[in-house]
Amino acid sequence: MTKQQKELLSERTNEHVYHCAKCGLCLDACPVYKELLVESASPRGKVQLAKHIIEGDLEISKKMEDILFSQCLLCGSCVIACPSGVKQNELFSGLRWRTAQRHGMPLAKKLFFQVLSRRWLMSTSSWFGKWVRKIFSGPAIESRIEVGNLPVSAIPPLNDKPFNAAYPEIVMPEDEIRARILYFHGCATNYVFADVGKAVVSVLTNMGVQVEIPRGQSCCGLPIFLSGDRKTAIRCITEALGLFARDDVDAVIVDCATCGSALRHEYAHILRELKDLGEDVSEDMIEKAQLLQSKVRDVSEYVAAHMDWLAAMPSRDGARKIRVAYHDPCHLMKGQGVTMQPRTILKSIPSVEYVEMEKAGTCCGGGGEFQIEFGDTSALITNRKIGYIHDANAQILATGCPGCNITIRAHLDKNKNMQVLHTIQVLQKSIDGTLDNFIDSGITAD
Amino acid sequence: MVEEKIAKELRAIAGGDGYLDSREDLLNYSYDSSVDEAMPDAVVLPNSTEQISKIMKIADREKIPVIARGAGTNLSGGSIAVKGGIVIALTRMNAIKEFSKENRYAIVEAGLVNLDFQNYAMKQGLFFPPDPSSWAVATIGGNIAENAGGPRGVKYGVTRDWILGLKAVLADGTVIQTGGVTFKNVTGVDLTSLFCGSEGLLGIVTEATLKLLPLPPFKQSLQVFYPKIDDASKTVARIIGSGIVPVALELMDRVVINVVEDAKKIGLPKDVAAMLLVMVDGIESECRNQVRLIEQICKEEGASRVAIAENETQEEALWLGRRSALGCMSQLRPNCLLEDVTVPVSNLPVMIKGIYEIATKYNLTIGVMAHAGDGNTHPMIVTDKRDKEEWERAEKAIGDIFKLAVDLGGTLSGEHGVGISKKPFMNLIYGEAEFRVLKDLKKVLDPNGILNPGKIM
Ligand SMILES: Cc1cc2nc3c(=O)[nH]c(=O)nc-3n(C[C@H](O)[C@H](O)[C@H](O)COP(=O)(O)OP(=O)(O)OC[C@H]3O[C@@H](n4cnc5c(N)ncnc54)[C@H](O)[C@@H]3O)c2cc1C
Ligand code: SF4
Numbered sequence: 001m002t003k004q005q006k007e008l009l010s011e012r013t014n015e016h017v018y019h020c021a022k023c024g025l026c027l028d029a030c031p032v033y034k035e036l037l038v039e040s041a042s043p044r045g046k047v048q049l050a051k052h053i054i055e056g057d058l059e060i061s062k063k064m065e066d067i068l069f070s071q072c073l074l075c076g077s078c079v080i081a082c083p084s085g086v087k088q089n090e091l092f093s094g095l096r097w098r099t100a101q102r103h104g105m106p107l108a109k110k111l112f113f114q115v116l117s118r119r120w121l122m123s124t125s126s127w128f129g130k131w132v133r134k135i136f137s138g139p140a141i142e143s144r145i146e147v148g149n150l151p152v153s154a155i156p157p158l159n160d161k162p163f164n165a166a167y168p169e170i171v172m173p174e175d176e177i178r179a180r181i182l183y184f185h186g187c188a189t190n191y192v193f194a195d196v197g198k199a200v201v202s203v204l205t206n207m208g209v210q211v212e213i214p215r216g217q218s219c220c221g222l223p224i225f226l227s228g229d230r231k232t233a234i235r236c237i238t239e240a241l242g243l244f245a246r247d248d249v250d251a252v253i254v255d256c257a258t259c260g261s262a263l264r265h266e267y268a269h270i271l272r273e274l275k276d277l278g279e280d281v282s283e284d285m286i287e288k289a290q291l292l293q294s295k296v297r298d299v300s301e302y303v304a305a306h307m308d309w310l311a312a313m314p315s316r317d318g319a320r321k322i323r324v325a326y327h328d329p330c331h332l333m334k335g336q337g338v339t340m341q342p343r344t345i346l347k348s349i350p351s352v353e354y355v356e357m358e359k360a361g362t363c364c365g366g367g368g369e370f371q372i373e374f375g376d377t378s379a380l381i382t383n384r385k386i387g388y389i390h391d392a393n394a395q396i397l398a399t400g401c402p403g404c405n406i407t408i409r410a411h412l413d414k415n416k417n418m419q420v421l422h423t424i425q426v427l428q429k430s431i432d433g434t435l436d437n438f439i440d441s442g443i444t445a446d
Numbered sequence: 447m448v449e450e451k452i453a454k455e456l457r458a459i460a461g462g463d464g465y466l467d468s469r470e471d472l473l474n475y476s477y478d479s480s481v482d483e484a485m486p487d488a489v490v491l492p493n494s495t496e497q498i499s500k501i502m503k504i505a506d507r508e509k510i511p512v513i514a515r516g517a518g519t520n521l522s523g524g525s526i527a528v529k530g531g532i533v534i535a536l537t538r539m540n541a542i543k544e545f546s547k548e549n550r551y552a553i554v555e556a557g558l559v560n561l562d563f564q565n566y567a568m569k570q571g572l573f574f575p576p577d578p579s580s581w582a583v584a585t586i587g588g589n590i591a592e593n594a595g596g597p598r599g600v601k602y603g604v605t606r607d608w609i610l611g612l613k614a615v616l617a618d619g620t621v622i623q624t625g626g627v628t629f630k631n632v633t634g635v636d637l638t639s640l641f642c643g644s645e646g647l648l649g650i651v652t653e654a655t656l657k658l659l660p661l662p663p664f665k666q667s668l669q670v671f672y673p674k675i676d677d678a679s680k681t682v683a684r685i686i687g688s689g690i691v692p693v694a695l696e697l698m699d700r701v702v703i704n705v706v707e708d709a710k711k712i713g714l715p716k717d718v719a720a721m722l723l724v725m726v727d728g729i730e731s732e733c734r735n736q737v738r739l740i741e742q743i744c745k746e747e748g749a750s751r752v753a754i755a756e757n758e759t760q761e762e763a764l765w766l767g768r769r770s771a772l773g774c775m776s777q778l779r780p781n782c783l784l785e786d787v788t789v790p791v792s793n794l795p796v797m798i799k800g801i802y803e804i805a806t807k808y809n810l811t812i813g814v815m816a817h818a819g820d821g822n823t824h825p826m827i828v829t830d831k832r833d834k835e836e837w838e839r840a841e842k843a844i845g846d847i848f849k850l851a852v853d854l855g856g857t858l859s860g861e862h863g864v865g866i867s868k869k870p871f872m873n874l875i876y877g878e879a880e881f882r883v884l885k886d887l888k889k890v891l892d893p894n895g896i897l898n899p900g901k902i903m
């Protein structure tokens with residue numbers, strides 16, 4: 001092994017390639033392989049290529065760039081499918097980073113957020129443009145946009161004003177305080193799904209939880225470092241650690257599956273890897289990331305663990321129930337192991353008839369910018385998923401990820417009148433008694 | 447490297463994205479689930495029998511080796527290109543062409559994944575009995591070419607028993623159709639069986655007619671733990687001897703149990719010597735009787751704990767560890783050498799004891815898993831190929847294990863086939879006459895020797 005290759009990724013990450021038994025069990029789990037049916041799309045194939053790159057007998061070629069970006073959603077399905085404990089995501093995201101360093105980031109120009117931003121820029125104020133520039137630190141925002149598998153018209157409009165501008169920094173419950181949490185609302189809630197944020201604050205305070213919404217929070221950085229730009233991502237991580245790595249709270253609550261998996265797993269891993277590779281990362285930062293990691297809970301996880309804090313919801317003997325199905329976001333199910341909790345919440349709601357859809361745990365095909373960049377592959381995966389969703393014949397599809405929400409709602413058959421909501425919105429509307437109205441009026445959830 | 451002139455021809459047949467020859471793609475078709483790797487010169491992903499026929503004509507003319515590949519999950523180096531050449535990957539030929547519920551057969555393309563077919567058939571109340579543990583990925587064509595069998599082989603046999611007919615392309619591009627759709631068919635010599643277990647040496651299977659069974663109305667499994675492995679083996683012999691025909695009868699030893707538990711945290715006790723998994727299926731009342739009988743035998747033979755699944759979720763839970771055992775073993779160390787020697791059931795205890803002695807002799811960690819109901823034993827040696835000295839000891843241990851199996855009246859491979867891994871030991875089984883028959887057969891069907899050269903013989 002040459003010195004240069006040794007430094008491509010850390011020793012710990014490299015070791016994964018030697019634990020791959022080539023058993024192929026990850027092929028069945030990979031949404032991209034299942035559509036393209038070619039070995040390079042498979043997790044096993046990419047681990048093989050990673051091995052040769054690490055051992056120094058394969059270049060990080062343009063072809064390799066294509067494989068890493070266009071044949072992988074970084075959905076993590078392979079990680080949980082692999083009985084040998086290979087962490088493919090760490091290998092692939094590490095290689096994406098090195099690839100972006102080598103070939104530049106032409107792909108970043110077309111990033112998901114930039115597509116969104118175009119629509120928003122046309123319609124709203126300048127604060128969003130500033131925000132996007134801060135995140136992507138690139139000039140190409142106004143450039144021509146390819147939308148791939150995502151119709152621009154289906155992209156939800158922007159909040160009138162950012163979610164957090166509507167709330168004080170600390171929101172107190174009416175009665176006794178049972179717990180104190182920090183709320184990481186992420187970009188999606190702040191700029192698109194303000195209703196999700198309102199639902200989170202409403203449900204938590206209803207449970208007697210004091211909600212603190214730190215000012216100045218921004219992107220968790222995950223979409224950025226998954227695109228290979230670890231430098232910009234480090235900025236996001238440093239900011240987030242400064243605001244959220246706090247010992248004096250009971251939990252850090254996240255409503256976005258992607259942000260949650262970033263805070264929970266990626267921060268500590270990336271920081272340690274960068275430190276091992278000699279980058280300027282302090283042990284103190286890693287400790288902070290570990291502290292944060294121990295505090296992070298998905299909102300559904302937190303609520304399900306404290307169901308007894310919820311006020312009883314009115315029972316509805318004989319009344320019509322609303323059929324609700326649930327889609328497992330990759331970053332919640334595979335990234336954080338949260339599967340039962342959202343179902344527990346939905347099943348506990350008297351006015352809801354919970355239906356388990358077939359293949360609830362398969363990827364929706366969105367994958368952030370993947371659906372924009374590689375629309376054809378994305379469409380194959382999404383269409384299969386939409387079929388399963390409609391088969392469930394539900395009125396509401398609950399989920400816990402804004403990315404899945406956008407992808408799925410954009411492809412639903414409009415005639416079927418199905419709504420997509422965050423799990424916590426279903427709960428909040430049930431507590432408020434507005435779920436029936438919501439269904440009857442057929443309004444969308446924006 | 448395939449000459450550009452030939453590459454052009456192949457590209458014209460398979461289309462732009464059906465012909466691959468970048469270094470990345472070749473690396474991705476250089477492996478299967480065995481430890482060996484070999485680079486092909488090109489990979490073709492055809493969509494039809496006609497395309498394969500055309501490809502074979504070119505390969506035969508140019509005398510280029512052709513290796514059929516399904517999902518590449520075989521454990522014997524069967525689908526790697528040891529002499530270079532063209533890999534024909536059948537993964538995109540995955541259509542279900544005909545499904546007859548009333549006549550209980552289906553015609554499918556060879557690249558269809560076993561489990562994808564099972565899921566389809568199940569919705570119609572039918573199933574295809576062969577169930578190799580790799581079924582979520584392995585293809586029907588690969589199952590046929592390896593004559594795969596799975597846990598439920600004790601009752602339902604192996605792939606060969608469920609194939610009514612085949613469409614295959616011979617080395618010169620000729621397309622033949624064997625068998626038919628009827629369950630009874632003795633018109634002519636049984637050419638179908640010839641291709642079962644032929645490891646891609648005689649032709650490329652492109653379609654198969656599968657015989658199906660109605661789903662049994664009920665099934666039930668037991669999970670049984672033993673402080674002594676001998677008692678588990680004795681239980682196996684007694685159950686088989688009692689006249690009960692279980693669907694599956696699997697054994698896992700202490701090493702494997704511990705590894706699976708560490709990886710999966712599913713609540714297996716780590717201080718036992720062996721675990722048996724027994725499944726019966728059929729009419730509910732009959733199953734429950736059999737389960738009671740089996741439970742009694744287990745207890746009489748010294749079982750320390752018996753768990754019986756009472757619903758589908760519990761069934762899944764009991765079998766989860768078994769299905770992921772091989773992968774979990776490879777978590778211990780970078781490499782896991784899996785063999786599949788098979789002995790008469792009554793010799794299972796001697797075989798297992800012998801494996802432990804070999805492990806001690808060569809100072810290796812060997813876990814044992816077995817489709818105990820048919821004597822098919824999986825010793826799994828965990829090692830690291832990068833450690834040359836240990837690797838040599840592992841190879842010697844495998845030689846000893848093979849000899850032991852043959853001494854006990856058994857055979858080298860119950861299901862994984864010969865490929866290149868067991869080729870050096872074939873003379874333990876085949877004599878000169880047997881080799882000659884195989885060679886003659888090859889000469890007739892594949893005179894230029896282009897089909898999967900370097901394997902078996
Ligand atoms: C985790 C794991 C568990 C396993 N469990 C079992 C088990 O329980 N029982 C069992 O029997 N096996 C088992 N196997 C071995 C393997 O999965 C089977 O042999 C399977 O049938 C191979 O199918 P495949 O599609 O992967 O074929 P491949 O590995 O691609 O090919 C296998 C052989 O068949 C030939 N071939 C493939 N397709 C065709 C075709 N269409 N026409 C002609 N020749 C062809 C190839 O040239 C090669 O020689 C297991 C393997 C793994 C990794
Ligand atoms: S499941 Fe794991 S060990 Fe098996 S091929 Fe995939 S990465 Fe390798």
Ligand code: SF4
Pocket residue numbers: 029030031032033041042043046071072073074075076077078079088089
């Ligand atoms: S992360 Fe998802 S898309 Fe990428 S290889 Fe793994 S399973 Fe496939």
